[in-house]
Amino acid sequence: METFLSQYGLSLIENENKFRSIVTNKKINIGKTIIVSHPLISFPTLTCNKIRCDQCLKKKDHTLQTCSRCQNVYYCDRSCQKSSWVSHHKLLCPLYKKSTSTNNDEEMLKRVSNLIEKFLNNNNNNNNNNNNNENENNNYLFEIFLRLMTHRTEQSNDNLKYFEKISNDICENLNFNKITKDDLIDYLCIFYCNNFNLHDNQLFVYGEGTFPIGSLFNHSCRPNAIVMYDGAVQIIKCIEVINVGEEINISYIDVALNRMTRKKMLQEKYFFECQCSRCFSQERYSNIFSKIDQLIEEKDQETTRQDFNQTLENWVSLEQNESKFSKVTTLILSNLLSHLKNNTTDNDYLNSLSEIISILFQQNYSMTNLFYTSSLSFTTKLFYDKIDLQQWYQSTILGKYILSIYLIIYPRYHPMIGLHLFTLGKCYWNDITNGSKSIKESINILECAQKVLNITHNEGAENTDIINQIYSHTSISAPPLGP
Numbered sequence: 438m439e440t441f442l443s444q445y446g447l448s449l450i451e452n453e454n455k456f457r458s459i460v461t462n463k464k465i466n467i468g469k470t471i472i473v474s475h476p477l478i479s480f481p482t483l484t485c486n487k488i489r490c491d492q493c494l495k496k497k498d499h500t501l502q503t504c505s506r507c508q509n510v511y512y513c514d515r516s517c518q519k520s521s522w523v524s525h526h527k528l529l530c531p532l533y534k535k536s537t538s539t540n541n542d543e544e545m546l547k548r549v550s551n552l553i554e555k556f557l558n559n560n561n562n563n564n565n566n567n568n569n570n571e572n573e574n575n576n577y578l579f580e581i582f583l584r585l586m587t588h589r590t591e592q593s594n595d596n597l598k599y600f601e602k603i604s605n606d607i608c609e610n611l612n613f614n615k616i617t618k619d620d621l622i623d624y625l626c627i628f629y630c631n632n633f634n635l636h637d638n639q640l641f642v643y644g645e646g647t648f649p650i651g652s653l654f655n656h657s658c659r660p661n662a663i664v665m666y667d668g669a670v671q672i673i674k675c676i677e678v679i680n681v682g683e684e685i686n687i688s689y690i691d692v693a694l695n696r697m698t699r700k701k702m703l704q705e706k707y708f709f710e711c712q713c714s715r716c717f718s719q720e721r722y723s724n725i726f727s728k729i730d731q732l733i734e735e736k737d738q739e740t741t742r743q744d745f746n747q748t749l750e751n752w753v754s755l756e757q758n759e760s761k762f763s764k765v766t767t768l769i770l771s772n773l774l775s776h777l778k779n780n781t782t783d784n785d786y787l788n789s790l791s792e793i794i795s796i797l798f799q800q801n802y803s804m805t806n807l808f809y810t811s812s813l814s815f816t817t818k819l820f821y822d823k824i825d826l827q828q829w830y831q832s833t834i835l836g837k838y839i840l841s842i843y844l845i846i847y848p849r850y851h852p853m854i855g856l857h858l859f860t861l862g863k864c865y866w867n868d869i870t871n872g873s874k875s876i877k878e879s880i881n882i883l884e885c886a887q888k889v890l891n892i893t894h895n896e897g898a899e900n901t902d903i904i905n906q907i908y909s910h911t912s913i914s915a916p917p918l919g920p
């Protein structure tokens with residue numbers, strides 16, 4: 438494993454609070470791929486299993502072919518079918534003939550346990566027969582998997598009962614020599630706090646996977662890295678400069694959530710109290726990230742939510758420029774948007790962000806509901822309603838407000854920002870009522886989208902496709918941008 442990680446300039450070090458951490462041995466610049474890794478097992482979700490290959494998880498233009506024996510698993514070509522057969526399908530095919538599994542945990546366990554049984558058997562044989570290079574190449578994945586955190590003693594009784602039931606069912610259907618029912622429960626505990634949902638370039642989930650390498654990365658609510666996918670391949674990318682010796686962090690949950698919700702989710706699913714730079718400070722709200730949390734913390738009830746919804750709808754329909762929405766949007770975008778396009782340093786960006794946060798506090802915006810998660814959800818729904826109704830001008834107003842909130846909550850090179858910019862740029866382009874003004878805005882926004890997506894989406898065929906769309910005329914009839 439050390440050899441694999443060192444190829445990427447990474448080390449795994451012990452960490453008192455987190456068990457282990459991944460740190461970098463070399464400076465990593467924004468947009469660079471940190472590591473590319475394959476899953477032990479991954480498969481498409483039920484809704485995608487006929488449009489994504491069960492083995493490589495890629496979407497194909499042609500119809501997928503089903504396994505001629507069980508008729509229940511779909512592949513893009515012979516080579517994927519063969520790999521799946523060798524890996525696990527040979528053993529599981531008779532089971533799929535009876536019925537396919539609708540339970541992801543059960544499905545993952547069947548596949549992973551079969552592979553581990555083979556790995557343990559091979560290890561035994563290798564010890565007797567000395568070498569087997571092909572197996573050794575993948576052995577590190579199994580070795581890492583078997584050392585991942587289970588948090589078994591912290592799992593709820595309900596979880597443990599559920600894991601026991603699945604393990605019993607599997608033991609009835611599959612025979613193991615090397616692994617026990619107790620091991621199966623451990624594997625389910627590992628899945629619970631280590632597995633990943635695979636998502637497409639629009640962040641829609643299409644599969645689940647066990648990625649032992651990806652599972653070594655710890656969480657931060659202000660991450661310096663993001664996780665992207667190309668089919669079944671996981672790509673971890675740098676979104677903030679990471680210096681030698683610094684830890685690389687991804688986020689396990691949506692960082693737009695408020696502090697209380699993040700805390701609850703991380704505790705319930707991953708069994709830890711987050712002590713990242715955003716959650717943990719000696720004095721609460723003493724640093725810029727914890728101040729952001731103060732802005733988004735929901736302090737009041739249903740009545741203010743209704744009040745927010747009503748004033749937002751009025752603002753959009755009446756175009757009140759003096760409204761607090763307009764003021765906040767203008768303040769944030771006029772100071773932060775240029776940082777997306779220009780190659781300013783992370784420090785320059787954070788300084789500007791810090792100044793904006795101070796102004797928002799001075800002007801008492803911390804006492805309003807403008808930044809609440811519930812307000813953002815409502816605004817996003819209204820934004821997409823306006824798009825559906827082709828009310829482009831109103832969609833641009835709402836889209837700009839959402840962008841300003843995103844720039845406060847997310848790191849500047851986060852996929853949510855790139856994707857939102859792309860949608861907003863298209864709204865401007867479609868807003869012909871505002872003539873050349875909106876075309877100019879559209880080009881400015883699309884250039885920002887291009888910059889962000891080039892950082893977040895520049896690897897993997899499906900991902901680069903979205904960047905190419907910005908250049909093409911296909912979806913927005915826009916002129917090509919940039920060189």
Ligand SMILES: C[S@@+](CC[C@H](N)C(=O)[O-])C[C@H]1O[C@@H](n2cnc3c(N)ncnc32)[C@H](O)[C@@H]1O
Nearest residue numbers: 455456457586630631652653654655656707709
């Ligand atoms: C996917 S694993 C990450 C790798 C893990 N540290 C290891 O050594 O195997 C997730 C677990 O790591 C720990 N962890 C991850 N991020 C953490 C953080 N920010 N603070 C404390 N513990 C963390 C928690 O125990 C969590 O359940």
